[in-house]
Amino acid sequence: MAERILVGTCSWTDRALVGSGWYPAGRRDAEGRLRYYAERFGVVEVDASYYALPGERNSRLWVERTPDGFVFDVKAFSLLTGHPTREAVMPGGLPADARDPAVLDEVWARFADGIAPIRAAGRLGCVLFQFPPWFRPGARAEAFLTECALRTDGWPVAVEFRHPEWWAEPPTTEALLTRLGFSAVAVDMNRTLPFSVPPVTPVTSPRLSVVRFHGRSIAWGTGTKEDRFRHDYARAELTEWVPRLRSLASQVDALHVLFNNCCGDSAVRAAEEMARLLQGSPATIDHKN
Numbered sequence: 579m580a581e582r583i584l585v586g587t588c589s590w591t592d593r594a595l596v597g598s599g600w601y602p603a604g605r606r607d608a609e610g611r612l613r614y615y616a617e618r619f620g621v622v623e624v625d626a627s628y629y630a631l632p633g634e635r636n637s638r639l640w641v642e643r644t645p646d647g648f649v650f651d652v653k654a655f656s657l658l659t660g661h662p663t664r665e666a667v668m669p670g671g672l673p674a675d676a677r678d679p680a681v682l683d684e685v686w687a688r689f690a691d692g693i694a695p696i697r698a699a700g701r702l703g704c705v706l707f708q709f710p711p712w713f714r715p716g717a718r719a720e721a722f723l724t725e726c727a728l729r730t731d732g733w734p735v736a737v738e739f740r741h742p743e744w745w746a747e748p749p750t751t752e753a754l755l756t757r758l759g760f761s762a763v764a765v766d767m768n769r770t771l772p773f774s775v776p777p778v779t780p781v782t783s784p785r786l787s788v789v790r791f792h793g794r795s796i797a798w799g800t801g802t803k804e805d806r807f808r809h810d811y812a813r814a815e816l817t818e819w820v821p822r823l824r825s826l827a828s829q830v831d832a833l834h835v836l837f838n839n840c841c842g843d844s845a846v847r848a849a850e851e852m853a854r855l856l857q858g859s860p861a862t863i864d865h866k867n
Contacts, residue, residue: 583832594840627693703832707737735759736761789826789834
């Protein structure tokens, strides 16, 4: 395998990050922020596409403002993963009804059009499907995932499960994701909660693995957004992941390591530290371009 590790964060536009002072004066407009971020990291997750369908114009601008080799992991729109969706963000006045085949067809088409410039430029790292905590293993879930595979044929797709039962029997889940051609997302989070997802690191696609660091707040799933993501990773917490990340990188073409503890500048600082820790890895650390 051609080993490549890309380190980054799950947003570059988060309000708390923008207000933290991490972006220097003169680099705080939309273009300046992305260019500054892309000088320091090789991947970013587009989380805005979860809250509203992505637009072709923005996708073109993102490609133009980042160097060759920089990639975007685009989070799937909320309606496509079974999350509640506000009517106000639906296109053309469509109802937020995932049970309506016509609505789903239109939303899928608009999502595909929205990310088309990123795909055409060869800059799509993956489309991330983060499923809700109530999405649990079973026949209905497997049918849903199979439909997703048909809709995303030819796309790189990564799947994060938030119900811990998915990893109660890892071989079963691994086999399903492998059959569908999806990359499994490993997570780091607080491990003491009833709904904590264990830090398993299965490889289900040879082209990509993804690890998302959510922080270790005990308010995960219950508090405000700031409460859920307020965590500054200690060096020891990051160091314990280094052997796992090296192992993953040796098995896939690319590994994406993304920090989601988006509270102030915590995510970018943790990403910078992780990149430094991985400098001794046999894989190629490509957090700068």
